[in-house]
Amino acid sequence: MKAAADAFIARHGLPDVVIANAGISVGVLTEHAEDLDVFEAVLRTNVLGMFATFHPFVAAMRERGAGRLVGIASVAGVRGLPGGSAYSASKAAAVKYLEALRVEMRASGVQVVTIAPGYIRTPLTAVNPYKMPFILDADVAAQRFARAIKRGTSYTVIPWQMGIVARILAIAPNWLFDRVFAKAKHKPRKLPT
Ligand SMILES: NC(=O)c1ccc[n+]([C@@H]2O[C@H](COP(=O)([O-])OP(=O)(O)OC[C@H]3O[C@@H](n4cnc5c(N)ncnc54)[C@H](OP(=O)(O)O)[C@@H]3O)[C@@H](O)[C@H]2O)c1
Numbered sequence: 574m575k576a577a578a579d580a581f582i583a584r585h586g587l588p589d590v591v592i593a594n595a596g597i598s599v600g601v602l603t604e605h606a607e608d609l610d611v612f613e614a615v616l617r618t619n620v621l622g623m624f625a626t627f628h629p630f631v632a633a634m635r636e637r638g639a640g641r642l643v644g645i646a647s648v649a650g651v652r653g654l655p656g657g658s659a660y661s662a663s664k665a666a667a668v669k670y671l672e673a674l675r676v677e678m679r680a681s682g683v684q685v686v687t688i689a690p691g692y693i694r695t696p697l698t699a700v701n702p703y704k705m706p707f708i709l710d711a712d713v714a715a716q717r718f719a720r721a722i723k724r725g726t727s728y729t730v731i732p733w734q735m736g737i738v739a740r741i742l743a744i745a746p747n748w749l750f751d752r753v754f755a756k757a758k759h760k761p762r763k764l765p766t
Contacts (some may be wrong), residue, residue, distance in 0.1 A: 578629030587633050590722060592643040593626035595619075596663075598697050600656045600760035604650025608762065612659040623670060631683075638682040643722050646670040646689045648730060650741045652750060664689075668728075675727060687728045688718055691735030703758040707734045718724035 579587070580657040594620045601608035627642050634640035649657060650664030650731040660700070668687060673686035692698055692705035709732055730736035742750070 574625040575629045575641065575743050582629075582633070587630065587637060589639075589697070590641045590643060591627060591630050593620050593623040594643075594644070594645045595646075596647075596697070597625070597646065598649075598657065598660045598760060599658045600762040602656070602762060603658070604627040605762070608659075609659070612618075612662075615663050616666070620666045620670060623667060627674070630680075634683045635678070635681040639682045641686055641722060641725060642674065642678070642683065643686045643688065643718075645718075646671065646687055648691050648735050648742075651690065651739045652745075652754075653758055654760075655754055660760065674712060684725045685727070688721055689728065689730045690718075691730065691732060691738070700761050700763075702761065706738070707732050713732060719734045720744055736738075 574748055599615060600610050601611050601615075623644050630640070630642070634642070644667055646667045647660070647664040649661050650666075651669050653661045653665075668689070671685055671687045675687075678685055689707075692708040694708055694710050698705060698708070714731060717731045721731065730739050
């Protein structure tokens, strides 16, 4: 990432916006030993990947006193979703990482924007065996992401309908959440190749 960032800066200069978007979503179950490696891959990609993406730009952006670091989190980070424990844990960690970074960067003028999408029609969701309410096509989602980045809002759920769902999920008592989600279909497990 450092080499790629250095090559980019040498050619185009320091970017105004850096988006940490790479992510994977694979189902895991704690009873399968082999899922530990999958869990690790999810955390490495979805959380440590953000650090690796931003790191090469942060010092120069701080010195310039402007720029936007954008992290793509997920509504899946609001509660622990059954079968998606690794993904939910990674996205919850991503949200907290981005929050800490935002506060660290506040005085510098560099903004940190967290986007938490609901469902978007991409290869990542194509394998999901469950209903995906308020799902957006990728081009529509991208336009809304761009608007959120332009606004520089600290945390945005896209689409807004999922923002309401996320708020309800966040305050739902455990007994209710557990009861509803115990019946939910799981994200498929995919063993590493
Ligand atoms: N789709 C949704 O409903 C949804 C909802 C909430 C959040 N998100 C988040 O949105 C982001 C994009 O997901 P998507 O739906 O567009 O999924 P996607 O179609 O599967 O695309 C994932 C992207 O991440 C890249 N990537 C994965 N692992 C990588 C690695 N180790 N190093 C570099 N790049 C890597 C992939 O690159 P290659 O193609 O080269 O492998 C691909 O460009 C992810 O962070 C995902 O968690 C998606």
